[in-house]
Amino acid sequence: ETGVTQTPRHLVMGMTNKKSLKCEQHLGHNAMYWYKQSAKKPLELMFVYSLEERVENNSVPSRFSPECPNSSHLFLHLHTLQPEDSALYLCASSPQGPPTVEKLFFGSGTQLSVL
Amino acid sequence: EDQVTQSPEALRLQEGESSSLNCSYTVSGLRGLFWYRQDPGKGPEFLFTLYSAGEEKEKERLKATLTKKESFLHITAPKPEDSATYLCAVQGILLAETSYDKVIFGPGTSLSVIP
Numbered sequence: 001e002t003g004v005t006q007t008p009r010h011l012v013m014g015m016t017n018k019k020s021l022k023c024e025q026h027l028g029h030n031a032m033y034w035y036k037q038s039a040k041k042p043l044e045l046m047f048v049y050s051l052e053e054r055v056e057n058n059s060v061p062s063r064f065s066p067e068c069p070n071s072s073h074l075f076l077h078l079h080t081l082q083p084e085d086s087a088l089y090l091c092a093s094s095p096q097g098p099p100t101v102e103k104l105f106f107g108s109g110t111q112l113s114v115l
Numbered sequence: 116e117d118q119v120t121q122s123p124e125a126l127r128l129q130e131g132e133s134s135s136l137n138c139s140y141t142v143s144g145l146r147g148l149f150w151y152r153q154d155p156g157k158g159p160e161f162l163f164t165l166y167s168a169g170e171e172k173e174k175e176r177l178k179a180t181l182t183k184k185e186s187f188l189h190i191t192a193p194k195p196e197d198s199a200t201y202l203c204a205v206q207g208i209l210l211a212e213t214s215y216d217k218v219i220f221g222p223g224t225s226l227s228v229i230p
Contacts, residue, residue: 040222042119042219042221042222042223043159043202043220045217056217058217090159091158092158101146101147101164101166103149103161104149104159104218105161106159107158108157109156109157111156
């Protein structure tokens with residue numbers, strides 16, 4: 001398998017649930033990202049990891065908790081979410097990471113619905 | 116404040132009817148401007164990177180151009196398979212208060228090409 005893979009593709013959870021999103025990249029990249037894409041809004045950067053170290057936490061509520069155990073895997077742990085957190089969550093990777101100007105390789109995303 | 120806007124929000128074209136999409140940006144020193152294509156239910160797919168005013172890049176029916184304030188994505192004789200949302204993103208200079216020069220995405224233009 002190649003590219004950036006995200007699981008699950010769809011997730012429905014209640015406000016009191018705890019769930020995790022998983023991302024895996026098979027490209028040998030050093031940087032990984034979480035983005036949020038809400039309807040009618042631009043992509044919003046949530047977290048950036050470069051060589052497994054978090055380099056950016058873009059003022060994200062603590063109910064979202066990232067984890068990067070190695071350069072190929074990235075998780076987003078979710079707990080006590082709100083309905084406004086319903087969105088498409090996209091994982092991306094890039095060869096070197098910040099501050100290099102380079103393209104991002106995106107996964108297909110997890111469509112999250114919070115009831 | 117750094118920002119990216121795109122126009123029009125949506126565009127319907129007849130097959131073969133050429134047109135252009137606009138991306139206007141304000142950023143404290145441009146380091147790179149990106150164009151991505153996003154199909155429904157998928158993550159964005161990279162198209163082009165432009166680095167300086169006057170630069171142009173082409174790929175099949177698409178041509179991207181860059182000035183100091185905006186970029187255009189020209190679509191020549193489009194086909195139905197060109198239907199997608201086209202995203203523009205800008206990477207600015209490294210800011211003093213952060214270790215990460217952020218990539219800011221525009222809201223996108225939804226293109227529909229009718230047979």
